[in-house]
Amino acid sequence: xxxxxxxxxxxxxxxxxxxSPPPARETGVVKWMRENLFSSVxxxxxxxxxxxxxxxALSSTxxxxxxxxxxxxxxxxxxxxxxxxxxxxFSVLTERWHQLIYGFKxxxxxxxxxxxxxxxxxxxxxPVLFFDLPRKLLIFTGLFPFxxxxxxxxxxxxxxxxxxxxxxxxxxxxxxxxxxxxxxGFFGAIVIALVVWSIGGSLIPDGASDNAMLPAVPSRDLGGxxxxxxxxxxxxxLSVPLGIALALGRQSNMPLIKGICVVFIEFVRGVPLIxxxxxxxxxLSYFFxxxxxxxxxxxxxxxxxxxxxxxxxxxxxxxxxxxxKGQYEAADSLGLDxxxxxxxxxLPQALKISIPGIVNVAVGLFKDTTLVSVIxxxxxxxxxxxxxxxxxxxxxxxxxxxxxxxxxxxxxCYGISQYSQWLERKLHKxx
Amino acid sequence: MKKSVFFGALTVAGLAAGAAAAGTLDxxxxxxxxxxxxxxxxxxFAAPDANGEWxxxxxxxxxxxxxxxxxxxKAVEFVPTTGKTRFTALASGEIDVLARNTTWTFSRDVxxxxxxxxxxxxxxxxxxxxxxxxxxxxxxxxxATVCIQTxxxxxxxxxxxxxxxxxxxxxxxxxxxxxxxxQYLSGACDVYTTDASGLAATRATFxxxxxxxxxxxxxxxxxxxxxxxxxxxxWGDVVRWSLxxxxxxxxxxxxxxxxxxxxxxTNNPEVNRLLGTEGTLGEMLGLDAGWAKAxxxxxxxxxxxxxGNIGESTPIGLARGLNAQWTNGGLIYSPPxx
Numbered sequence: 072x073x074x075x076x077x078x079x080x081x082x083x084x085x086x087x088x089x090x091s092p093p094p095a096r097e098t099g100v101v102k103w104m105r106e107n108l109f110s111s112v113x114x115x116x117x118x119x120x121x122x123x124x125x126x127x128a129l130s131s132t133x134x135x136x137x138x139x140x141x142x143x144x145x146x147x148x149x150x151x152x153x154x155x156x157x158x159x160x161f162s163v164l165t166e167r168w169h170q171l172i173y174g175f176k177x178x179x180x181x182x183x184x185x186x187x188x189x190x191x192x193x194x195x196x197x198p199v200l201f202f203d204l205p206r207k208l209l210i211f212t213g214l215f216p217f218x219x220x221x222x223x224x225x226x227x228x229x230x231x232x233x234x235x236x237x238x239x240x241x242x243x244x245x246x247x248x249x250x251x252x253x254x255x256g257f258f259g260a261i262v263i264a265l266v267v268w269s270i271g272g273s274l275i276p277d278g279a280s281d282n283a284m285l286p287a288v289p290s291r292d293l294g295g296x297x298x299x300x301x302x303x304x305x306x307x308x309l310s311v312p313l314g315i316a317l318a319l320g321r322q323s324n325m326p327l328i329k330g331i332c333v334v335f336i337e338f339v340r341g342v343p344l345i346x347x348x349x350x351x352x353x354x355l356s357y358f359f360x361x362x363x364x365x366x367x368x369x370x371x372x373x374x375x376x377x378x379x380x381x382x383x384x385x386x387x388x389x390x391x392x393x394x395x396k397g398q399y400e401a402a403d404s405l406g407l408d409x410x411x412x413x414x415x416x417x418l419p420q421a422l423k424i425s426i427p428g429i430v431n432v433a434v435g436l437f438k439d440t441t442l443v444s445v446i447x448x449x450x451x452x453x454x455x456x457x458x459x460x461x462x463x464x465x466x467x468x469x470x471x472x473x474x475x476x477x478x479x480x481x482x483x484c485y486g487i488s489q490y491s492q493w494l495e496r497k498l499h500k501x502x
Numbered sequence: 503m504k505k506s507v508f509f510g511a512l513t514v515a516g517l518a519a520g521a522a523a524a525g526t527l528d529x530x531x532x533x534x535x536x537x538x539x540x541x542x543x544x545x546x547f548a549a550p551d552a553n554g555e556w557x558x559x560x561x562x563x564x565x566x567x568x569x570x571x572x573x574x575x576k577a578v579e580f581v582p583t584t585g586k587t588r589f590t591a592l593a594s595g596e597i598d599v600l601a602r603n604t605t606w607t608f609s610r611d612v613x614x615x616x617x618x619x620x621x622x623x624x625x626x627x628x629x630x631x632x633x634x635x636x637x638x639x640x641x642x643x644x645x646a647t648v649c650i651q652t653x654x655x656x657x658x659x660x661x662x663x664x665x666x667x668x669x670x671x672x673x674x675x676x677x678x679x680x681x682x683x684x685q686y687l688s689g690a691c692d693v694y695t696t697d698a699s700g701l702a703a704t705r706a707t708f709x710x711x712x713x714x715x716x717x718x719x720x721x722x723x724x725x726x727x728x729x730x731x732x733x734x735x736x737w738g739d740v741v742r743w744s745l746x747x748x749x750x751x752x753x754x755x756x757x758x759x760x761x762x763x764x765x766x767x768t769n770n771p772e773v774n775r776l777l778g779t780e781g782t783l784g785e786m787l788g789l790d791a792g793w794a795k796a797x798x799x800x801x802x803x804x805x806x807x808x809x810g811n812i813g814e815s816t817p818i819g820l821a822r823g824l825n826a827q828w829t830n831g832g833l834i835y836s837p838p839x840x
Contacts, residue, residue: 146707147817150709166552167552170550170552170554175550175554176550176554291581349586352587353586353587353590354590357590357594444542445584445586446584446587447542447581447582447583447584447587449542449582453542456542456543457541457542457543457549457582458542458543458549458550459543460543460680461541461542461543461544461545461548461549462543462545462549462550462551462552463545463546463549463706463816463817463818466545466703466706466707467683467707467708469680
């Protein structure tokens with residue numbers, strides 16, 4: 072049988088065929104490209120087109136960036152050195168970077184003050200952003216606005232101190248009486264704060280800022296990206312609580328409160344931000360007597376805060392509406408009163424839903440701060456459009472300057488959106 | 503109260519501008535600073551340099567007035583204004599004088615209740631074309647495409663000019679000067695038209711300025727000058743005669759270089775009156791006798807200001823043209839100091 076078998080089979084390999092490498096088209100780069108880039112005719116065409124596009128973009132921008140000059144003193148000199156070659160004139164950034172960051176009037180020997188403020192800001196917002204950090208850090212967060220005000224504007228330390236004392240007194244009063252009656256605690260705290268501020272304000276001597284440890288810097292001297300950061304941070308941190316209050320007010324059963332909130336939100340949302348800014352910068356100076364003008368920075372902060380708080384209110388209202396009615400009823404059946412129910416049950420869930428929307432408003436708000444350039448405040452864009460492009464040395468440099476501005480804004484806005492995604496993942500409780 | 507702390511701390515001397523009614527001169531003296539409205543940046547006319555010092559032709563007027571009133575050309579608080587905020591800033595008293603390449607027109611003078619104290623630059627709408635086009639006069643522009651800023655008087659002037667010359671054109675509407683530069687350079691339009699000083703400044707930023715020419719036709723009148731509020735004639739006089747002092751100084755050959763020896767006394771009585779060694783002109787204005795000398799020393803006479811900021815030796819390279827002294831065929835003319 073065995074012999075027969077051997078004869079009937081023409082050939083039997085006596086050894087194992089050696090392993091050969093997989094076909095070239097099924098391995099490595101080629102396989103990856105076949106699967107991902109050229110899996111079908113239409114995809115192949117798109118890939119080729121995209122490559123051509125990328126090549127076209129890079130072949131014109133890369134030499135431009137690589138040939139960039141960093142040390143010339145004017146656009147004319149740049150062109151002389153480049154002699155017709157493609158190349159960027161980044162020298163405008165090296166020569167004017169301090170103006171683009173701090174504005175052109177902030178005293179250069181005081182630049183450490185905004186720098187320090189930025190560092191402290193990172194420390195101050197850390198416990199707000201990351202819940203794992205020790206809660207004691209929140210004390211510093213509470214102190215930060217007063218420190219930042221003193222550092223940036225300088226002048227007498229008494230002004231932020233009095234403001235702080237007013238807030239502390241109001242907070243203490245609320246702690247004491249707010250438990251028994253919210254209204255008494257709330258309105259009493261406001262009265263206490265006003266009393267402290269008016270007494271404290273009258274105690275500050277007139278010339279207190281003249282020989283202060285930190286020389287006073289008027290608001291008009293602030294500018295550049297620093298101004299964008301200050302406006303963005305102040306307005307976002309003020310408008311989130313205000314927006315939540317407005318959203319709750321709009322859901323209120325009390326007709327007066329509900330009416331005020333609805334009218335406010337709808338009015339503000341119906342008006343362009345730029346109109347509000349013009350009102351802040353132009354119209355208000357007609358209403359106030361000439362020697363009692365409110366600081367322009369403060370006016371702009373108020374207007375932007377009102378504007379974005381209306382949008383945040385609507386976002387939060389969406390979050391509130393998304394909660395099942397059972398959650399409200401559950402809170403009621405536990406015997407919680409309104410503030411407790413909101414604080415413990417409703418808002419934590421509603422705000423979690425609202426995070427993407429709030430971040431969206433915050434990013435938009437941060438970019439909207441460049442609109443102040445139209446009311447002759449020299450934020451980053453205002454600095455570029457006004458002083459830098461109007462100097463005889465740099466008139467005609469557009470791409471480098473606006474590219475730099477875009478880069479700064481991108482870094483901050485991308486950071487914000489990355490944080491919000493992290494936060495959403497962290498708060499995700501679905502199973 | 504809350505307001506007094508916050509506002510008191512935030513409000514600065516510059517914002518708490520002087521009273522809107524009479525007595526601007528006294529306010530400025532009491533404040534020790536002149537609040538001068540300028541542009542947020544216009545090449546050659548007003549822009550801060552790398553150190554944050556304001557420079558430019560309009561800025562020179564501010565410094566001259568500050569020097570005349572306060573004796574110190576640095577005692578100026580420059581308030582940057584946009585085209586939209588400039589008039590409210592002046593009307594509300596935030597600034598004492600507006601020196602911001604503002605065209606003197608009937609309605610601004612009468613209806614908006616301002617007083618134009620004079621003209622420091624005679625501008626007018628002009629045309630720029632590439633040299634290759636081979637055009638030497640705007641009347642040869644039949645059928646040309648023209649880049650024009652929408653919603654400005656230049657648009658209306660252009661339509662008038664082409665209609666009265668019975669030639670046709672095709673407008674390419676653009677929004678800003680920067681956009682116009684790009685459109686014009688990329689060849690989207692044959693001609694770019696705006697104020698002649700703006701054209702010159704724009705051309706100065708081109709890679710090849712010599713490849714573009716400004717046509718000789720000027721089709722509108724744009725007299726630019728400093729202005730003050732109605733109703734304070736004394737202050738208006740101070741600004742007007744500070745400007746006139748600069749003009750007269752050029753006419754009489756008084757420069758920032760020779761003013762020292764001139765002030766010691768000369769044979770020319772008008773120079774002596776101007777510089778305060780004769781007569782009591784300063785006293786009549788409510789200033790000290792050396793007011794005009796201080797104004798001239800701030801940045802030089804009118805001609806020096808022109809040459810230093812926008813003249814032919816600068817990248818902007820404007821010729822004197824209409825802005826030459828009347829003795830040289832221009833329109834710059836000051837009433838006598840007598």
